Amino acid sequence: MTDAPASATDVDLELLHDLLFGLRLECADSGSRVPDRYKTAQDVPVMLDAPFGPAGPMVLRFGDVLSLLFGWSTIQSAMRLSKPDHLLFDYTRMMMGFRLFSSDPTRIEMIGLGGGSLAKACYRDLPNTDITVIEIDPQVISLREQFHIPPDDHRFRVICTDGVDYVATAPERPDVLLIDGFDNKGLPAALSEQAFYDSCRARLGSHGLLVANMCDNARAFPTLVRRIAASFDGRAIAIPAEQRGNRVVFACADPAFPPTFDAVRHAAQDLPLRDPIDYSIKLRRIMPAxxxxxxxHVSPANSL
Known part of the structure; x- marks a missing residue:
């Protein structure tokens, strides 16, 4: 990070204000969304690292928020400096809702590191789980210390490779596979194709759970959900993570998926009520789906 705020000639502060505070970031303290001392966008302390390249990531400090950006139009991840483990974005909390379906997985794999929000949450909340994160961009991995991502150890590792190739060729079989791989153009085509979702199904087997974050694009989203459902025998549900912006798809080929209402309720009751993930809220989001x-899919004679 630079040692002084960027000047008005370097950064469009009004644009940054709209980008960051327009994302409905959730702060832990009630009423602290925009501190009173920030009367105007010009009063917000902003620091910016130089871009690593034309399409490379930028690190932006905006008040108490550290953000990873792919250009000015795409905020990839964000972290509160005063509380690095807090999950700012609702879609990340919804992705952690996989614990309502698989509460204590033995092995988790993630495609996409970003600012490490999900990786940190899993590392903190699942101490007995082996976690592998796949990130294709070495420049993103180089920022892991800034975003308080833990170093590699006996149960956590970050691997720099292509996620599509890894899913297709790596020998291990995870219990949960989280897909959150975006670049400066959005969801890469390689992570959107039927062949990729077929590879995910083959890797997960009949009982593993796929958790995919997707932009709520009116044109592309229905097609992607149909592809995931086709790979997982039609057993896929999509949950809105925000009023707009993201949806999270959960899919599993197990004939018991999706589970019954009672099974999900019991799972929520058994999970700890720990900030920043309130699983009872995730439960209310999942029930309509x-x-x-x-x-x-269920005949009236077999309905619950």
Whole structure:
């Protein structure tokens, strides 16, 4: 980071204000969304690292928020400097909702490191779980210390390689596979194709859970959900993570997926009530999707 705020000639502060505070970041302290001392965008302390390259990541400090950006139009990740483990974005908390379906997995794999929000949450909350994170961009990995991502150890590692190739060729079989791989153009085509989702199914087997973060694009999103469902025998549900912006798809080929209402309720009751993930809120988001899926796939004689 630079030692002084960028000048008005270097950074469009009004644009930064709109970008960051327009994302509905959730702060832990009630009423602290925009501190009173920040009366105007010009009063917000902003620091910017130089871009690593034309399409490389930038690190931006905006008040108490450290953000990873791919150009000015794409905020990839964000972290509160005063509370590095807090999950700012709702979609990351929704992705952690996988614990309602697989509460204590033995092995997790992630495609996409970014600012490490999900990696840190899994490392903290699942001390007995082996975690492998796949990131294709070495420049993103080089920022891991700035975003308080733990170093590699006996149960956590970050591997620099292509996620598509890794899913297709690596020997291990995870219990949960999280897909959150975006670049400066959005979701890469390679992570959107039927062949990739087929590889995910083959890697997960009949019981592993896929968790995929997707932009809520009215044109592309339905196609991607249909592809995931096709790979997982139709057993996929999509949950809105925000009022707009992201949806999280959960898919599993197990005939018991999606689970019953009661099974998910019991799972939520068994999980700890720990900030920043309130699993009871995730439960309320997931229930309507379960009802829709059952209405389409379960006969009245077998309905719950």
């Amino acid at each position: 379960l009802r829709r899926w059952q209405a389409l």
